[in-house]
Amino acid sequence: MNDQRSTRRRFVAGATAATAVALAGCAGGGDDDGGVPEAYRTATSIGGERRDPDGLSSKDAASYQDSPSGDRQCSNCRYYVEDRNDDGVGACTRVAGEIEPDAYCALYVRHDG
Structure with a gap:
């Protein structure tokens, strides 16, 4: 059970980071x-x-x-x-x-x- 929660947490953290990077590109910047x-x-x-x-x-x-x-x-x-x-x-x-x-x-x- 702990292994499944850990995998989910890593997935959510990765998805959140990817979304933040994508949105930074849309906002201008760079x-x-x-x-x-x-x-x-x-x-x-x-x-x-x-x-x-x-x-x-x-x-x-x-x-x-x-x-x-x-x-x-x-x-x-x-x-x-x-x-x-x-x-x-x-x-x-x-x-x-x-x-x-x-x-x-x-x-x-x-x-x-």
Whole structure:
């Protein structure tokens, strides 16, 4: 009987650890910032927020879309980091990867500045 309980406990502990690791990946974190150029890695957004490559959401998690939603677009969001290398795209302090200025995501907060 003790052997069976021990096996169950090990299974539950293993399953709990595996779930925690999987959820950590969904929450952002890690150092996968979508391969942005170094100029964006810890850049400051138009709203004054500093980009933390370890605390970014994926584009999927943020519901990133390549087109604006009305007047809501990345170029007027407080988290947007403007183009720094003349390639027409920027970055975001909340979302990993290169960000199109006329894109949009669910994390949008209008920058009034």
